[in-house]
Amino acid sequence: MPTAILGPYTRTILTGAVIIGLLLFSFTYARVSVWIDVQPFFEWMETTWFGVIGKTWGAAFAVIEAIHLIGLALLGGSVIVGEGRILGFVFTDVPARTIIDRAHKVFFWALMTLLATGIFMACGVAMKIYYLPVYWYKMLALGAGILFHFCIRKPLLQRELEKINPWVTKAVAISSLMIWFTVAATGRWIGFSG
């Protein structure tokens, strides 16, 4: 059993292995055959209601994109507050548990908003983003961010914070800030490409 071999950090190690595996896969030629295989899916995306609305009415696409930015602002705010508390920058006189748990709620709904609006926008420009390398970088970063947040950070921080090595929590906080900034930056980069 993996737990018996890997000990109490089974989920962290397995998640790390999945993320590293995804990164390694993305640098091999195997990704090309997968990329070719998903082309019909992207072609189908453009034929959906989201795709038709996004392509037909630029205003609708722009409004959804603006809501995507609002979600980004909220996600960024919740990450800054949550990780800032762990790093000791903000709300140091408020229990860390309170800030972490409450910030996570905002993070969750911001992420749902980003995913919903992101799917809409992707349908509207599916074949364009299919050929954009930076879109795939963003999906990699997003996948890594979601896996990291829900499979490493959240389980770790659900324990008693006083019993966790402070360097571990700080490393997790800094990693979280870097991952979500990368997601935001690659998202902005998409706008400059193609």
Next chain:
Amino acid sequence: MLNELVYNFAVWLDDTRWSAMLHESYYMYNWVESTHVLTLMVSLGMLFLIDLRMLGYALPDVPASKIAERLSIPMLVGFTIMFITGISLFYAVPVRSAQSVWFRTKMVLLVVCAVNAYLFHNRMNESVSSWDNDARAPSRIRLGAGLSLGFWTIVVICGRFIAYDWFDCDYEQSAFIEFFAGCVDGQERF
């Protein structure tokens, strides 16, 4: 006459060397615009957390005054950066920006947001001691927070719409749009 003044000022800015350099730069314009957009996470992120706290949807266990006080500094730092990058973006493309209905609406809304923030801040300071630990602020404060969320959402939407040329002066427009956008008869620069 005001529209002509604005147009002439924008043309003067457009004729400056730095405006052309910024507009035509391969990397600099993109860096400035990316900074403007990504700093949303700091400025609007903090602002939205404050507003959502007043509405009772975020961090209800933390005293409202503490949220407003602690998050206002990063919020203002973020807004300062956005203000500087925003001026730079305007300076890079001054004529089109000055004659954009979306840009003009955005500027008006920014003033409205500032007034709303001032009134909200005053109202909060007058009464916060009585409701600081409540999960939801009183109705007047919640109104200010709700208006803030709404206005800022429209600011972001208008900012996004600036890129679209539906109401640009170099196309045929209605008299109302021509007036609102500040189109000048016989203008040669767009």
